[in-house]
Amino acid sequence: MPVESIGSTTGAPTAAGSTGNKTIDQDAFIKLFLTxxxxxxxxxxxxxxxxxxxxxxxxxxxxxxxxSQNTNDLLSMNATTQALGLLNRQVDVAGLGAPFSGTVIAVQFTTNGxxxxxxDTAGQITTGVxxxxxTLVKL
Incomplete structure (x- = not known):
């Protein structure tokens, strides 16, 4: 499972058994055991x-x-806290073409984190960062 560099998980399954793997839960195991x-x-x-x-x-x-589930939950909570802590902060962004500086104005939570x-300084809004x-957070 890929993990973002400062802590969030990406593409984490939302519930046990939702990934389509061939596992059994505790109830199914007990039934199999009794049979x-x-x-x-x-x-x-x-x-x-x-x-x-x-x-x-x-x-x-x-x-x-x-x-494992608890660790994924903690990573997700950590990423959420980090993202909310960046609101109204000046940041430098790389990886979306030319690097640029700007102010974080919103946070959206998706299944990918x-x-x-x-x-940016010209007033243009870049989403999906x-x-x-x-790369840098300024006070």
Whole structure:
């Protein structure tokens, strides 16, 4: 997943399972687990340690997924705070053709992160400026 240079995530999925990958949630895992118990061969039952290991692995994966989601949320909040902190500030912008200076007049939040609107010294407004394109912030 690409990450902007000063902290925001881009293209982050909005909810677990919305990315179309082939994963199961906790409820589906429990149903699968119970079905496996119900239909096991009574003459050769599966070892209890194997079931406990499967539960522990699933628990660890769920915790890792939650940690990843929380990290993405923190990065998004950080980028939001940074973008709002640039309102009415003089900035230098690069990466949109010729570098220019201007004042941040608006912040728009999209699925790709915060995008700034910058008014240059001639009064022309440039929209869609990403945080990573800001090279200098002046007081």
């Amino acid at each position: 496996q118990l119900q239909f096991q061969d009574p003459l050769e039952p599966v070892d209890n340690r194997e079931f406990l290991a499967q539960m522990a692995q699933f628990s660890a994966l769920e915790q890792a997924r939650q940690t 915060a995008q700034l609107s910058v008014r 990403r945080l990573s394109q800001i």
